[in-house]
Amino acid sequence: MSDTNTDSAAQSKFASGKEHAKQAADELRAAAREKIDELRHTAEQKAGELRTAAETRVGEFRERAGTAWGQARTRAGSLREDSEAYVRERPVQAVLAAFGIGLFLGLLIRR
Numbered sequence: 001m002s003d004t005n006t007d008s009a010a011q012s013k014f015a016s017g018k019e020h021a022k023q024a025a026d027e028l029r030a031a032a033r034e035k036i037d038e039l040r041h042t043a044e045q046k047a048g049e050l051r052t053a054a055e056t057r058v059g060e061f062r063e064r065a066g067t068a069w070g071q072a073r074t075r076a077g078s079l080r081e082d083s084e085a086y087v088r089e090r091p092v093q094a095v096l097a098a099f100g101i102g103l104f105l106g107l108l109i110r111r
Helices: 004-090 089-111
Strands: none
Touching: 004 089
């Protein structure tokens, strides 16, 4: 009879241990889910911050590029006007300069 009581006590301890292990596993699973949700939220928040920073930088770059483009167009227009004025004032020198530059470039390309 003592063997039966011992077996029954062992089974009871085993069942209790099993239940305790199951409860611990459930708690661990819940903690893992909670941590995953926390990490996901943090990652989404950081991604949003990075997106905002990138959009800001793109806007700044776009503004600088537009300014540079406008300045380049203004300079090109000014250079064209100055060139036209020079050609009107000194047509012979302009033709000779163009001929000299063309000859020089032709020799460079030929080599």
